[in-house]
Amino acid sequence: MQLDEVELFALEHLFSASDAGVPVPALNADHYRVQERTITTxxxxxxxxxxxxxxxAPQIQEICKPFSHPRLRRGGVFICWVDSDLTxxxxxxxxxxNWPSELLPLALQLFGND
Structure with a gap:
């Protein structure tokens, strides 16, 4: 599966700056494939x-950044960690x-409305 615009937004947000001196590669959606998507609580x-x-590849073990959105009064957080096999x-x-449905990847928005 291709990266959804929500996943792409999250990765761009997470890898947009090298705040901790982490080298950040240019993010190209064609270089990634989604293996699984899951809704959590x-x-x-x-x-x-x-x-x-x-x-x-991203040279990090884990990165976490808060973000704001009009539907999240107290904001949200994106976390990404990289396994040794580049997953x-x-x-x-x-x-x-609760996480607003419009901030779910589209495939999960459709799944959640069934």
């Missing part, structure tokens, strides 16, 4: 495979409120 989790091993685990969750 507070948001979502996506398992994403980095499929361009010849390019530099990214991306999680989005709300701070003390």
């Amino acid at each position: 507070a948001g979502f989790v996506s398992i994403i495979k980095y499929i361009q091993p010849s390019d530099p 990214l685990c991306l999680e989005g969750f709300a701070e003390r409120k």
Whole structure:
């Protein structure tokens, strides 16, 4: 599966700056494939495979950044950790409120409305 715009937004938000001196590669959605998406009680989790091993992969173990959105009064948080096989685990969750459906990847929005 291709990266959804929510997943792409989250990865761009997480990798947009090297605040901690972490080298940040240019994010190209074609270099990633979503293996699984799941709704959680507070948001979502996506398992994403980095499929361009010849390019530099994100050189992090875990990165976490808060973000704001009009539907999240107290904001939300994106977390991403990278396994040794270049699998990214991306999680989005709300701070003390339910995660709004429009911030779910589209496939999960459709699934949640069934």
